[in-house]
Every structure is written in structure tokens, then in C-alpha cells.
Amino acid sequence: MHLFGFNDFHGNLEPPVGSGGKLAGYDSGGAAYFATHLKRLAQKYPNSATLMAGDAVGASPLDSGLFYDEPSIKFYNQLCVSASSVGNHEFDKGIGELARKQTGGCPADGCDPGNLGEGAKYQYLAANVTDAAGKQPPALKPWIMLDLAGRKVGVIGVVTKSTPSIELADNIKGYTFGDEADAVNKYVPDVKKAGAQAIVVLVHEGGSQTVPKGSDADYNKCDNIDKITDGLAARMDSAVNVIISGHSHMPYVCKLHDKLITQASFYGKLITDITLTFNGDKVTSAEAVNRMVTRSVPEDPDAKKLVDFFKQAAGPKVNRVVGSIGGDITKTPLAGGDTALGDLIADSMLAATKDTAKGGAVAAFMNPGGVRADLTAKAGAGVQKQDGQVTYGELYTVQPFNNQVTTLDLTGQQILALLEQQWKNDLGPKVLDIAGITYAFKDAGEAGSKIVADSVKIGDQPLDAAKTYRVATNNFLAGGGDGFTTFTQAKNPSPGPIDVDVFEAYFKAAGSSPVAPLTTGRVTKQ
Incomplete structure (x- = not known):
């Protein structure tokens, strides 16, 4: 059998x-x-x-x-x-x-x-x-x-x-x-x-x-x-x-x-x-x-008919060009564990919420599990775009959850606790992708004491444990998802736009300038 x-x-x-x-x-x-x-x-x-x-x-x-x-x-x-x-x-x-x-x-x-x-x-x-x-x-x-x-x-x-x-x-x-x-x-x-x-x-x-x-x-x-x-x-x-x-x-x-x-x-x-x-x-x-499942075999006609039908039905939205990239931007971890694509998503969250009228955020956090695919510069077979172009369908494939970008208040001490929670996971570290914040961690350190405290910076300023900071994330993390329970202690949460719409707006704001891949992460491993 x-x-x-x-x-x-x-x-x-x-x-x-x-x-x-x-x-x-x-x-x-x-x-x-x-x-x-x-x-x-x-x-x-x-x-x-x-x-x-x-x-x-x-x-x-x-x-x-x-x-x-x-x-x-x-x-x-x-x-x-x-x-x-x-x-x-x-x-x-x-x-x-x-x-x-x-x-x-x-x-x-x-x-x-x-x-x-x-x-x-x-x-x-x-x-x-x-x-x-x-x-x-x-x-x-x-x-x-x-x-x-x-x-x-x-x-x-x-x-x-x-x-x-x-x-x-x-x-x-x-x-x-x-x-x-x-x-x-x-x-x-x-x-x-x-x-x-x-x-x-x-x-x-x-x-x-x-x-x-x-x-x-x-x-x-x-x-x-x-x-x-x-x-x-x-x-x-x-x-x-x-x-x-x-x-x-x-x-x-x-x-x-x-x-x-x-x-x-x-x-x-x-x-x-x-x-x-x-x-x-x-x-x-x-x-x-x-x-x-190799691609050297003939395509099954029934499955191909089904896929082609819904590909065509989704086509106008899928194939809409929203911007361009200067090279592949992937979810492969960089040296410190954050990813170029996840950091880019965090950049888009921060760009959408940094104005005081839109939240006043100074940093952003993205969960790595929410980044589902790479952005590739080369157009694949059957893809209706030119090399380097980015379509709405690709952005949706990267972020398919329709989460809301949410701004909230965390103290500097809570941000430190949040960063430490990245290593309190049974399956290994879950390093958050970030924008507006940089830090270093000790690779050999024990969980709960990995962050090099004086390395954490918001923008170019050292983190102040007693200060309150407005940060952006998605509603999944804001609800304590992936074990990041520190987010549930935040004050004044305010839900905002859908994440994929924010990502699209970020590419549109770049205009004719291709978005460049990040080659150096924002997290340093010591």
C-alpha cells in the first residue's frame, strides 16, 4: 500500500x-x-x-x-x-x-x-x-x-x-x-x-x-x-x-x-x-x-487549465508595476540574522508612520516569518514584467497576510526586553527585521543577556531606558505573536494601513529610482 x-x-x-x-x-x-x-x-x-x-x-x-x-x-x-x-x-x-x-x-x-x-x-x-x-x-x-x-x-x-x-x-x-x-x-x-x-x-x-x-x-x-x-x-x-x-x-x-x-x-x-x-x-x-517535483515533466493539463484561469483573473492586479529594484532582495539572513527584505519592509513601515500626524514612529519591527518570498530582479518565464520591475503581485506574495501597520509606545527598557526575547524560542532565534534602530549582540551570551546594552541606538542616539519611544510594527507582533509578549505591554496602540499597501507606497515614492538591496544588516553579531 x-x-x-x-x-x-x-x-x-x-x-x-x-x-x-x-x-x-x-x-x-x-x-x-x-x-x-x-x-x-x-x-x-x-x-x-x-x-x-x-x-x-x-x-x-x-x-x-x-x-x-x-x-x-x-x-x-x-x-x-x-x-x-x-x-x-x-x-x-x-x-x-x-x-x-x-x-x-x-x-x-x-x-x-x-x-x-x-x-x-x-x-x-x-x-x-x-x-x-x-x-x-x-x-x-x-x-x-x-x-x-x-x-x-x-x-x-x-x-x-x-x-x-x-x-x-x-x-x-x-x-x-x-x-x-x-x-x-x-x-x-x-x-x-x-x-x-x-x-x-x-x-x-x-x-x-x-x-x-x-x-x-x-x-x-x-x-x-x-x-x-x-x-x-x-x-x-x-x-x-x-x-x-x-x-x-x-x-x-x-x-x-x-x-x-x-x-x-x-x-x-x-x-x-x-x-x-x-x-x-x-x-x-x-x-x-x-x-x-522537477519541472522537466509535462504539465498536467487539468491543473494547468486551473492555474491559467485564475492567473488571468488576477492578472490586472498581479501584473501592475509598482516600482523597481537594483538586484535581488531576499529573505536570506545577513551576518547578524536580520534580512535585507525584512529590513526593507520595516523601512516601509517607518516611512509610513514617521510623520507626527501618521503616528510619529522612530523605529519599526517586522517578524521574519511574515516575509514569505524573495523579490527577484530577473523576470521569470511567463511573468508580465521587465527585468528589474516589481509588481503588486510580487509584493503580495512577499506579504500575503493583510496585517495592519500599528504604532505604539514602548520604553527604552521594554525595547531591550523585546530584543532579548529574540533568543527565547525553542526552534532557535527569531531575529526581528528592523528600521531606525541598530544594536549588537553576544553570540555566546545566555538567553536573556545577549544584547550589548550600550550598542542599541535609535537613529544615531543611544537608547535611553527611561524614555518612551513611538514604534511601528504589524498587528500580529503588536498582539504578542511569535512569543514577543513585550509588545502587549505597550501603551497607546493605534492601528493604521494594511502592510502590503504601505510596501507599495514605499516603492512608488522611490519613483524611477530602483530600490537597492541592503548588503549590510542592522544587527551586529559579536
Whole structure:
């Protein structure tokens, strides 16, 4: 029996560009290529099912996001996906919108173009997401049973328990996100009682391989796997055979604690091909291979037709030129951990709010997870722009959340505390992208005492711990997102314009002058 898994597609129907479209140095991904590879596997192995591990939608490019991600749902329906765990991004538009995506019905703006609202023909699973009565969100289930050639496969789905710290509070109001392994173990007896001969867990949580600096992880290995991945496998019931993971955007194939655990990178660059072998009613082996979605195969005609339709429908907005760049501006970390593209976004926030009438901000902060793609100078195949030009569609792909730029008051002491919080994360440091502020940190320092205090400057002036500063950020960080709880202590918060509109205005203000890539970061590592 074969199972095909993937995760974190994020509505990337067109072949992703920049670093998001590369795997081991090769161009990979794109819905029409993905469909060809998957259909070939399904034809070769007819006793199969396709499963997703969350973030199928959300943080999507404009040709999906503009249409409530219905184009992506149509694509997954074409692939005959059976089930998906919810990911944190499935909640980006709230519980009610997620239920509509599951059951069908027209979005708020109607069913045009392209007959939107057919609903997911696959089942979203959320075993660890419950209300006060212990029930899952509307239309969602904790698990389902698949019947494949007479064999029963139970599929349980869970999402990262950290969702409340990385999702807007209003989107998940009234729901608790419990421990992933505890939720799986709660439902294993029910799944076994229903006759499951194999149990598969879809978990929107994962980790990564640790590889030498400057090298790429082998997407079919399990080198020095981290504690998150190992912990998931260790704590789940021994009846679980396979764990298909996601969230961390990493590739791996591991055997841990008598379980197979996999992840398939992100944006549809890999398909995990899992083989279950049975002796009678028992699984005797579980093996997997991550197969690259190359672009050397013909495009699947059904998927291509779908992608082309919504690309054309979004075209007038996607292809509108807003400015130009003098070279690639990427989300690759610079020497201190901040990124050229994230710092540029922070620049745009500061430019939009520095006037007293618009907020009076003197510094700006951007979360690195909100920067979703690179800005590339060279026009890709089929892109309606000239080299160096930047389109609105590209800006939206970089910042697809429609967050509000928010100004608020922080003391200098709170800014120091905020900077220290960058190293208080289980997955490693989350270095904020910044504008109007510079600082240094001690690489060998302990979490909580990394910042070189006298290095912090607002503009060209040393930070005054007792002074109050007006700063700009987005409403996600302002609400304490990504664990930056210091923002919730701020005074006088004032929501403003949408982030992508601010980014567009920044490019327009540059006029005919190309925006130059930042080559030196604003954070110094000592």
C-alpha cells in the first residue's frame, strides 16, 4: 500500500520563484508539475491515498489568496486528496471561514470568477483543537478511516499547540490547542476499535536536520534530527505506524521510536512516497522516499487549465508595476540574522508612520516569518514584467497576510526586553527585521543577556531606558505573536494601513529610482 504526503503548499499554484523554488540547487514545485508527478505515482500504485499535513492554504500568492484560496482547494480536489490536518494558517481568516472552506458555499464576495465555493472534498482534521465542551471546530473531525483495497487505515490529524502564539487571537477565539501527542493518544483506542490495521498521524508540527554550515540537508536523510521531531515520535502511542509532519518547512525521512516520520519541504517541491507492507492484518514495515517535483515533466493539463484561469483573473492586479529594484532582495539572513527584505519592509513601515500626524514612529519591527518570498530582479518565464520591475503581485506574495501597520509606545527598557526575547524560542532565534534602530549582540551570551546594552541606538542616539519611544510594527507582533509578549505591554496602540499597501507606497515614492538591496544588516553579531 502506498500513501503520498506533502505539507505547507501555501497556495503556491504557479512555480515558486527565488529561494522558495529551489531544492538541492534544482528548480522545483508548481501545481501543474506536482499533479503530473503525483498522478504518475498514483497510476503506478493504485492502492494509495494522498494526505496533507497542514498549511495547504494561507499565506498564499495573489492568484490563490485573492480568491479566498478557492483555487488551491479546487487543485487539491483534482488531486483526490483524502485528508489534511489543519495548519496554523488554515485559521488565518477565522474559524467560520475555515468551516466554509470545508463544507462549501460562496465566499463573502460571491462565487465568481470560476465557480468558487465548491468546498474541500477532503476532510480537515483537528484532534487537538477543542472548545470548552471538548468539541472540534464546525465541520472538522479528529480522525477518519480510509479503506484501501480492503485494508483500513486510520488517519488522525493535529496542529501545532503553539498556534495561539502565531495566530491572531480573534481568529481562534474560544478554542484551545492541546498537546499534539496527547490528542493522538486519546483517539488511538477509538481508531483501533473501529478496525484500523494501520494508523497514520498528520501533524502540523516538525523540526529539522542539523547539517554542517554551508551544506544542504539531504531530503531523504535524518541527520542529527532535532528534539521536536524526536519528541513527537517518542510520545505517540506505539500503535502509530507513520507520522507525516509539517510546519517547519524542512525535508527528512526518519525512523524514530519504531515509527516512520517524514516531511516534504514546502511549496510542493517534494512528494513523500510511503510504502506500507502488511503480513495479514499487521504492518510489517513502513518505508518512505521524498521524490522531487522537477519541472522537466509535462504539465498536467487539468491543473494547468486551473492555474491559467485564475492567473488571468488576477492578472490586472498581479501584473501592475509598482516600482523597481537594483538586484535581488531576499529573505536570506545577513551576518547578524536580520534580512535585507525584512529590513526593507520595516523601512516601509517607518516611512509610513514617521510623520507626527501618521503616528510619529522612530523605529519599526517586522517578524521574519511574515516575509514569505524573495523579490527577484530577473523576470521569470511567463511573468508580465521587465527585468528589474516589481509588481503588486510580487509584493503580495512577499506579504500575503493583510496585517495592519500599528504604532505604539514602548520604553527604552521594554525595547531591550523585546530584543532579548529574540533568543527565547525553542526552534532557535527569531531575529526581528528592523528600521531606525541598530544594536549588537553576544553570540555566546545566555538567553536573556545577549544584547550589548550600550550598542542599541535609535537613529544615531543611544537608547535611553527611561524614555518612551513611538514604534511601528504589524498587528500580529503588536498582539504578542511569535512569543514577543513585550509588545502587549505597550501603551497607546493605534492601528493604521494594511502592510502590503504601505510596501507599495514605499516603492512608488522611490519613483524611477530602483530600490537597492541592503548588503549590510542592522544587527551586529559579536
